[in-house]
Amino acid sequence: MLFGALAISGVTLGTRYNSAIESAHDSVVAIKADSIFSLVRDFHYFGSGLILVLGVINVTLLLWRGRFSRDDRWLWWGAVGTVSLGLFFQMTGNLLPMSQHDARTAFAEAGIGAQAPLIGSAIRDLALGGDSVNQATLDRWYFAHRIVGPILLLLIAFPCIRALHKELTARGWLYAAVPIVGAMVLAFMFDGPLGVSAQESDLSTGATRPMWYVLPMHAMLSYFSGLNPSLGWIGSMLIPKLALLGLLSLPIILKKSPSYAWLGRVMVFIGFTLLTLSIVGHGDKVQPPLAAEPSFETPLTTTESTAEEVDGNLAAAGRKLFEQNQCLSCHAVGNEAGGTAGPNLEGVGNRRPEAGWFIRLLRDPESLGISTMPSYSKLTESELRALAEYLRSLR
Ligand code: HEC
Known part of the structure; x- marks a missing residue:
């Protein structure tokens, strides 16, 4: 339901957003200046953060109860899909306001993709459409954000709603609307940050703080590149992808459902340990959701x-x-x-x-x-x- 509300707020914002690279930031400044649209933006911003947090809690609860075998496949795929799609929307949406931090983050993400063996250059080309962040980059990320993401969302939404429908009472559906209220409260209380507009020099550097939601991937990137500088991709890409595939295939592997709660609890323990290690080791290095975006001076050119x-x-x-x-x-x-x-x-x-x-x-x-x-x-x-x-x- 929160995803649905985010889709509506997203379409609303889309009516005022201008995806031409030189006007994108101005259009978001104008959105922020309008009292109604600014609330819609804050709802979109905080709601998309909330979906990740609640989505992870949801997956954790299902794991804890062993509800990931064949019988619960739609419930489970819906839960895992919510978190992955939430992340996809976060990462693609982050570039749209084109602040310094946004452009630098996109450049850094493309650079991380480029570390993959064999397909690295192709990933970087696909993500940037050039050597630096440019109009093609913004077009592609905006396309991913408002076309690719919603299609994937629709694909999982219907089977999941059907599966949930069997399980939820009318009151259950009412509870499902609580996160929407939560996102509204956050939107009223806080101001979604917007940094200064990206300059030419921000389009070809990734020097900035990574966003809070990539913390585990960031920690694993640091860990693996510490073992060997050319192995960072194992932590930032291979392990997360394998983990996602593993989670998605659980209902296929575990056909009949005796109690798998023990297995789920082992996974919760592993996940919790990894998250704690990332927070302890790298928590201070990421950009938190409420903080103002960092701004950067134009670098000095020396002769x-x-x-x-x-x-x-x-x-x-x-x-x-x-x-x-x-x-x-x-x-x-x-x-x-x-x-x-x-x-x-x-x-x-x-x-x-x-x-x-x-x-x-x-x-x-x-x-x-x-x-x-x-x-x-x-x-x-x-x-x-x-x-x-x-x-x-x-x-
Ligand atoms: C895992 C990939 C990776 C490895 C290995 C690596 N670098 Fe880098 N390096 C980067 C990235 C990414 C940047 C760009 C940072 C940014 O976005 O501005 C960078 C930036 C730099 C810069 C600054 C360039 C500029 O124009 O400001 C220098 C100099 C540099 N690296 C030297 C080295 C040297 C020397 C080594 C080996 C001892 C090395 N790098 C190993 C990824 C790497």
Whole structure:
């Protein structure tokens, strides 16, 4: 029912939203300036967050009660589908207002997709439709948000409503409307954040805080890229996809329904542990739903003349480290082959002439807002210096 209400508020917002990249932000500013439309927007914003939170609680309860075998298939698929679709709508809808944070988040997500072996570049191309966030990106995400998502939603909605209908009394249906009221209360109480409009420089960087709802994926990305810089995709993509497939196939595997509650409880325990670990390890690094969006200054451009002389020997040693540490799995340099998850590093020495900046990036990319590049804090001080010198030499 909350999904239905979100669809209605979404269609309403669509009448005022302008998806031309240079007008998108202004159109959302205008929506926020109108007292009625601003409430509709806040409802849409907080309701979509609520659907994720309640959806996870719903899945947890079904697991706890062992209700995921064949007999309960529609109930179960509906519950898992709600969370996955909720996430899909969150991620695609996040770009639409085109604030700095939104554009950077989309760029970072495409970069994370690019880390997948074999299909990485294709994922990035599909998501961005170019090398940076551009009109094609916004068109595609808006299309996914208002066409693809709703079709998937309709596909699961009808069988689920039928399954629920057998189970719910009239009063049960009344309770099902409570989350709508909850989202309305949130919309009245809080103001959905909107950051400043994206500038040219925000369209080709992913340096920002990841959104709160990707926290578990973000934590696993950090964990796996900490094991090996080229393995991040296992945590951010492979495991979540396998987990989703596993959950969806439970009713197919478990045909007859004796009590599977024990299995469900084991899964609840595993999920709870993973969530706790992500919150403890990375909770402070994500963007919470109520906080104002971060804003970013336009980066300073430096001219070559201010840069210091490069030490050739040190840079050569840095080049070796560059190859040994799999930098090329994410970065190309000029025409040299390399991955596409990170930017091409040609000319990076002009953009960032200071060794200190590179060392800070390599040691603690998150301190610069970059969560899509692994930390190289394991390297020694002299190795970091050499790498920085090599990067400085790329002019
Ligand atoms: C898992 C992928 C990945 C690996 C491995 C990786 N990087 Fe990155 N790197 C990124 C991403 C993504 C960014 C872009 C951050 C952003 O969105 O602005 C980046 C940014 C950078 C930048 C800043 C570029 C600029 O124009 O501001 C430098 C320099 C850099 N990386 C160097 C390295 C070096 C050196 C290594 C190896 C020691 C390395 N990277 C390994 C993904 C990676």
